[in-house]
Amino acid sequence: MxxxxxxxxCEGSRVYSHGGISAGGGYAPNYLxxxxxxxxxxxFTVRVCADxxxxxxxxxxxxxxxxxESKDWRRS
Ligand SMILES: [Zn+2]
Incomplete structure (x- = not known):
């Protein structure tokens, strides 16, 4: 990472990342x-392609x- x-x-090389972003919860949707x-x-760590x-x-x-081990998730 x-x-x-x-x-x-696009196979571009200008990819930027930012770690420690909350996956939500509270008043926002919880994505995890x-x-x-x-x-x-x-x-989350989020990666954005600048291209x-x-x-x-x-x-x-x-x-x-x-x-x-979570009961909230199933393998797909
Ligand atoms: Zn791209």
Missing amino acids: DKQSTCPE PGLGTFWSAAK CGLTRFYASPEARAKVR
């Missing part, structure tokens, strides 16, 4: 239900550690 990557849509803690929602605008959301390592 830390190394530079190319965009899977059951994967946060009692006190805070799970977090085509493709935006990708990656669940944090803490959220990914919970998803396999």
Whole structure:
């Protein structure tokens, strides 16, 4: 995740990332239900391609550690 990557849509190299973005909850939709803690929602790292605008959301390592055991999620 830390190394530079190319965009899977346009193969551009200007991809920017921002970590620690809340997955919501409270008055906003919660996009990662059951994967946060009692006190805070799970977090995303968001990556945006500066060339085509493709935006990708990656669940944090803490959220990914919970998803396999969560009853809110099923494998598809
Ligand atoms: Zn792109």
